[in-house]
Amino acid sequence: MPISKIKNIVILILLVANIMLLVLLIPLARQRQKQQAQAQEALETLFTQAGVQLNAGQLPDTRPLYTLEFTPDDSGALPAMQALLGEMVLMEHDSTRYIQTYSSAVGSCQLSRGSVLTAKLQNQEPVADLTKDLSGLLVRMGLEPAGVSAPQRVRAGVYRLTAVQQMLEVPVFTAAVTATYENNILTELEGTLYFDTTDLVRTDDVIGCTAADALVAFLGSRDTLGWVGATVNEVEQGYCRADTASAAVVRLVPGWAIYTDTGDFWVNGITRMVSPLVW
Numbered sequence: 001m002p003i004s005k006i007k008n009i010v011i012l013i014l015l016v017a018n019i020m021l022l023v024l025l026i027p028l029a030r031q032r033q034k035q036q037a038q039a040q041e042a043l044e045t046l047f048t049q050a051g052v053q054l055n056a057g058q059l060p061d062t063r064p065l066y067t068l069e070f071t072p073d074d075s076g077a078l079p080a081m082q083a084l085l086g087e088m089v090l091m092e093h094d095s096t097r098y099i100q101t102y103s104s105a106v107g108s109c110q111l112s113r114g115s116v117l118t119a120k121l122q123n124q125e126p127v128a129d130l131t132k133d134l135s136g137l138l139v140r141m142g143l144e145p146a147g148v149s150a151p152q153r154v155r156a157g158v159y160r161l162t163a164v165q166q167m168l169e170v171p172v173f174t175a176a177v178t179a180t181y182e183n184n185i186l187t188e189l190e191g192t193l194y195f196d197t198t199d200l201v202r203t204d205d206v207i208g209c210t211a212a213d214a215l216v217a218f219l220g221s222r223d224t225l226g227w228v229g230a231t232v233n234e235v236e237q238g239y240c241r242a243d244t245a246s247a248a249v250v251r252l253v254p255g256w257a258i259y260t261d262t263g264d265f266w267v268n269g270i271t272r273m274v275s276p277l278v279w
Contacts, residue, residue, distance in 0.1 A: 054231075072250065084137070117190070148161060174239075207254075235259070
């Protein structure tokens with residue numbers, strides 16, 4: 001048999017196989033869509049009966065997130081401090097080696113082993129866009145910003161805004177810094193940032209809960225929380241830091257931030273425990 005005929009037969013077989021596979025997949029996709037619509041309707045009904053407004057059709061897809069751990073290395077913060085304070089940086093440890101102080105001609109920054117930093121800056125150049133400047137600073141420090149809030153006026157000429165760090169393409173709600181600008185000049189930086197995550201590991205195979213499960217847990221904790229709101233505006237998947245036996249070890253637990261008309265809350269994706277979201 002000529003090779004051309006064999007090729008045509010093979011192509012025909014592959015085409016028929018693809019058509020059969022498509023015929024099988026279309027009903028499954030429609031069934032999944034129907035089940036999803038039914039689940040969204042049931043969730044909305046549950047919240048409506050509780051007197052809470054929720055648009056379940058706008059819930060984000062759930063990513064498979066696991067509990068993570070890492071131990072930041074002191075040396076990992078140096079490039080970030082050089083981006084913040086300039087190349088000529090002097091580093092000193094306190095007597096307990098728990099706090100490092102970085103200093104240069106343009107300011108100083110204290111960084112604890114728990115990744116909490118406080119920076120005082122001077123001789124900075126004025127900037128036109130505060131949000132863009134803070135986002136760019138985090139990038140130069142080797143971090144990924146998940147988002148930057150709009151500037152909030154403190155007093156005449158003084159504004160504050162907050163940037164949240166991102167890891168594995170989702171925000172870490174407990175890794176955020178607040179920047180203070182006076183007359184469009186950065187003067188202070190305070191919060192928590194994780195600079196060295198090279199030894200990031202998964203602690204187990206338990207996947208965090210879905211957005212729907214988190215919302216049900218939130219609604220069930222309404223009385224305990226003392227929440228008197230009437231609207232869930234948005235939910236967002238991400239990480240929060242959990243307690244560990246050692247302050248040097250950072251454990252990040254997956255879960256959901258729930259933004260409402262009267263406050264923000266955190267649902268632990270592993271335990272389903274609900275608590276106010278503290279930035």
